[in-house]
Amino acid sequence: MQPYGLTLxxxxxxxxxxxxxxxxxxxxxxxxxxxxxxxxxAVRSRGQLVCGVNTGLAGFAQPDSQGVWRGFDTDxxxxxxxxxxxxxxxxxxxxxxxxxxxxxxxSGEVDMLSRNTTWTLSRDTSLGLDxxxxxxxxxxxxxxxxxxxxxxxxxxxxxxxxxxxxTTTEQNLTDWARANRVRFTxxxxxxxxxxxxxxxxxxxDAYTTDVSGLAATxxxxxxxxxxxxLPEVISKEPLALVVRQxxxxxxxxxxxxHYVLLSAEEFGITQRNVDQMATDPRPEVQRxxxxxxxxxxxLGLADGWAVAVIKAVGNxxxxxxxxxxxxxxQRGPNALWTAGGLQYSPPFR
Numbered sequence: 001m002q003p004y005g006l007t008l009x010x011x012x013x014x015x016x017x018x019x020x021x022x023x024x025x026x027x028x029x030x031x032x033x034x035x036x037x038x039x040x041x042a043v044r045s046r047g048q049l050v051c052g053v054n055t056g057l058a059g060f061a062q063p064d065s066q067g068v069w070r071g072f073d074t075d076x077x078x079x080x081x082x083x084x085x086x087x088x089x090x091x092x093x094x095x096x097x098x099x100x101x102x103x104x105x106x107s108g109e110v111d112m113l114s115r116n117t118t119w120t121l122s123r124d125t126s127l128g129l130d131x132x133x134x135x136x137x138x139x140x141x142x143x144x145x146x147x148x149x150x151x152x153x154x155x156x157x158x159x160x161x162x163x164x165x166x167t168t169t170e171q172n173l174t175d176w177a178r179a180n181r182v183r184f185t186x187x188x189x190x191x192x193x194x195x196x197x198x199x200x201x202x203x204x205d206a207y208t209t210d211v212s213g214l215a216a217t218x219x220x221x222x223x224x225x226x227x228x229x230l231p232e233v234i235s236k237e238p239l240a241l242v243v244r245q246x247x248x249x250x251x252x253x254x255x256x257x258h259y260v261l262l263s264a265e266e267f268g269i270t271q272r273n274v275d276q277m278a279t280d281p282r283p284e285v286q287r288x289x290x291x292x293x294x295x296x297x298x299l300g301l302a303d304g305w306a307v308a309v310i311k312a313v314g315n316x317x318x319x320x321x322x323x324x325x326x327x328x329x330q331r332g333p334n335a336l337w338t339a340g341g342l343q344y345s346p347p348f349r
Contacts, residue, residue, distance in 0.1 A: 039111055039243070039250040040084070040300060048090050051077035052110035055095040055192055058216040059327045060116060069093045072323040073114040075313045076135060076241065076258070080112065083257050083305045088312035099166040099190050102127055105244060112254060113242035116210065118168045130247070131240040132255035137333040137342050139233035140172050141211040143218060146228045148205070153182075153232040160185045162195050162204040168237065169209050176234040210237050212329055219327035253299055259345035260306045263288055264315035266336055266345070271314035274307055288348040295348060316343065 043049050053061035053073050061071040078088035096104050096115060104110045106128055117123075118138075119131040142153045142161070150156070153176075161184050163170050170188070177184055187204040189195040196217050199207035207214070211233060218227045241254045264270070267285050269277045278289055287293035290303035297303070313319050320331065335341025 039247045040253065043084060043111055047085075048092055049077065049081045049084060049112070050092050050094060050110045051080070052096040052101055052104050052113040053077065053093050053115050055097060057116065057192065057213060058220045059324045059329065060212070060216060061093070061095075061114075070323065072136070072319060073116065075319045075323065076114040077112070079257050079261065079309045079313045079319075080254055082308040082312035083253055083260075083301055086302065086304070086308045088308075097166075097190055097192075098164050102129065105129065105242060108244075111243075111250075115242075116213065116239050117242050118210075119238045119240040120168060128245045130243050130245045130251050132243060132251040133258040134238040134240045135258050136212065136239040138210040138212050138237040138239050140169055140208060140235040140237060141214055141233055142206050142208050142230045143199070143214045143227055144206045144230060145202075146226050150228070150230065153206075153230045153234070154180055156184060156206055157182050158184070159205040160187050160203070162187045162189060162199045162207045164188070164192070164195055164209065165190055167209075168235070172235040173208055210239070212239075212324070215329050216327055249300055253301065256299060257309055259348075260288065260309050261313070261316040261319060262336065262343050262345040263348060264306075264310050265317045266338060269310055269315060271310060271312075271318055274310045278307070284348050293349070 051074075053069065053071075056062045057071070059071055061069060061073045064070050074093060077091050077093065081091040082088040084090075094104065094110050096110070096113070101113055101115055101117065102123075105113050119134060123129055124131060142156065144150050144156075161173065163173055163186055165188050170186075173184075173186070176182075187198060189198055195207070198204055200221070207217070211229065214229050218224050218229065221227060241258065243251050243254060263284075264274075267277070267280070267282070267288075269285070269289075274289070277285060278291060280286070280289075287295055288306050290296050290306060294303070296305050299305070302308075314322070316336075320334065331339075331341060333342045335343065337344040
């Protein structure tokens with residue numbers, strides 16, 4: 001990653017202001033190390049992967065009653081740790097907010113983000129970040145109290161709407177309201193638990209974020225039926241894994257870890273049968289599981305890295321069903337391509 005000069009810094013800042021874009025962490029991007037290509041070596045030397053996650057979102061990243069982090073995003077952290085070390089326990093979770101997540105990655109506080117982060121052009125080009133893979137396709141929606149009797153987001157004229165700063169959600173809300181001539185008053189709160197509390201306690205009429213986040217919040221309420229997610233989906237939100245720019249090897253490991261989970265589901269390989277599948281005659285299965293082809297060393301990993309990943313967390317369906325299905329999130333666009341979805345792995349060859 002090349003350091004940004006003062007002129008570029010000012011230009012980006014001016015452009016961001018002119019476009020009404022939030023570019024959190026831009027200053028940190030300017031000060032980040034000139035080269036980040038040694039992340040894998042640093043992780044191995046440390047003996048632990050440091051993974052930035054949400055501060056607490058049901059189904060995605062949340063400590064259980066024993067303090068153990070559980071969820072879809074945390075399983076991806078464990079999967080990457082398993083790929084590198086053959087041991088999914090060699091990971092430390094660092095809670096990050098929407099505002100500080102990019103700074104935490106740029107500064108080296110964390111090695112990767114697995115944290116409900118939307119892949120956008122400005123983030124991909126201006127923040128010194130790379131997005132190796134979209135592991136969850138989402139879209140922005142609205143949640144209201146069922147007692148309001150609303151059937152459409154277009155009925156939110158004059159409403160107060162809770163929204164987090166430093167997110168694509170904030171700009172999407174403004175764009176949608178302008179296009180649909182809906183006037184609203186934003187209630188901008190950074191921390192997730194505080195914004196949810198503001199919505200639940202009636203400080204705002206509606207809460208807007210990714211539909212998956214709304215479903216997670218709704219499921220955590222004492223009476224979920226008291227809350228309704230309105231039908232409109234107003235944006236595309238490809239939620240992706242994130243690494244520092246300029247570290248192709250580490251990005252490849254994250255990318256192909258995701259593809260292992262997808263291909264394992266497609267090939268019928270599960271957490272329980274992965275050892276037996278080592279004798280599967282299909283050439284691509286043999287290559288993926290490290291029986292031949294030498295693909296692991298191409299990533300700087302052991303031949304059996306994919307087996308370690310699947311043993312640690314299972315295939316994509318197992319990861320999804322374990323964490324997201326219980327809170328009412330359906331596969332939808334996150335189904336495999338063979339089932340009409342968007343999730344698709346390139347070949348292991």
